Amino acid sequence: MKNILVAGAIALGLPVVALVGTFVYISSPNGQVADYDNLVTYEAHAPGAANPEQLNVVSYNIGYLSGLTNQQAIERDKALFTSNQATAVKALGELAPDILALQEIDFDAYRSFNLNQQYAVAAALEMAFGAIAVNWDKRYVPFPYWPPQAHYKQVVSGQAVLSRYPIRRNERLVLEKVPTNPFYYNALYLDRVAQVTEIDVSGQTLIVINVHLEAFDAPTRIRQTQVVRELAEGYAEDYPVLLVGDFNSSLNRDEGDEPRSIGILLDSPALASALPAAPSSFTFPSDQPQYLLDYIFYTPATLAVVEAGVVAEAAQASDHLPVQAQVRLR
Structure with missing residues (x-):
């Protein structure tokens, strides 16, 4: 027995x-957590012009260059990523950004054929300085749930800031996860992070905060947005600040019983949106934009916006369209 x-x-x-x-x-x-917020210098590329009159700033959720297939349970071929990269780089190249903030960019992922997209974009645009913020580093991700052959295997992905001016400091701040998710979901899910970069523009410090906030849980996104607002307002006491990224909230988008989280930032006395909340500013989805999810916030006390808009030329390289602003340091 x-x-x-x-x-x-x-x-x-x-x-x-x-x-x-x-x-x-x-x-x-x-990899190692110590490498999740690395700085990179591309010696082959010249830095930006000294004492620029204004800076061209772009924020782009690049959707790991999967185009409109992002979030779809399908298999993709390498030709899709090659074509989307060419479209994105051409659109960005015509803008010649001085500072480029990217979200959902793959550093080494099975889903995008293990191409380091940050290096590829930096090389194509000849941007001398880079900083990364890894927010997803897993050996296997069972998403989409079906079919299994479409699962993400190795994924190292996150956010990046590219600059023509030296990045003196880069910090990765992990935001709250959704507390109601089961532990196994959060263990495999990406982190939501605020990437804080300190850029030296000819001796003047500029703070760029690059974010990609919670997409599916409104209460968590509200709390993340409040943290990000306080972070930006804190830096704004001493420096000009750009708060950019994918905020996953729009004034015309239903967020259930919760107030729209983007209102927390629109109500800030220290920050202003470079783009108006109008159909001409809608960024998602990229083929028929209905919502403004991607923003460039700035500090009017220390920065002036010369012009701003959506970069329609990026077409459907991602499921989002980039936003750009010409800003002047006061």
Whole structure:
């Protein structure tokens, strides 16, 4: 009888141990957390002009260059990413940004054929300085849930700031996860981060805060937005600040019973949106824009906006359109 019980325990226990071991493995990172906020200098590219009259700032949720297939349960071929990269780089190249903030950019991911998209974009635009903020580093991601062959395997992805001016400091601040999600979901899900970069523009410090806020849970997004507002307002006491990125909220988008989180930033006394809340500013989805999810906020006390708009030329390289603003340091 004892032998039967032992055998039964082993028979039941081994699958559990295997399942737990598999989960620990697939949810573990590929790299080191110390490398999640690295600075990069591209020696081959010239820095920006000294004492510029104004800066061209662009923010772009690049959707890992998957175009309108982002979030779809389909397999993709390399030609799709090659074509979308060419479209995105051409549109960005015509703008010649001095500062480019990117969200959903892959550094090394099976889903985008393991191309370091940050290097590719920086090389194409000849931008001398870069900073990364990794927010997703997993060995396997069971999404989309079906079919299994469309699952993401290795994913190292996140946000990046490219600049023609030296980036003196780069900090990655992890924001709150959705507390109502089960632990296994959060263990495999990406982090939401605020990437804070300090850029030296001919001796003047400019703070750029690059964010990609929670998409699916409005209460969590509201709390993240409040944290980001306080962060930006704190820096604004001493420096000009640009708060840019994908805020996943629009004044004309239903967010259930919760107030629209973007209103928290629009109500800030220290910040202003470079783009008006009008159909001409809509950025998502890129083929038929209905919502303004992507913003460039600035500090009117220390920065002036010369012009701003949506970059329609990026077409459907991503499911978002980029936004750009010409700003002048006061």
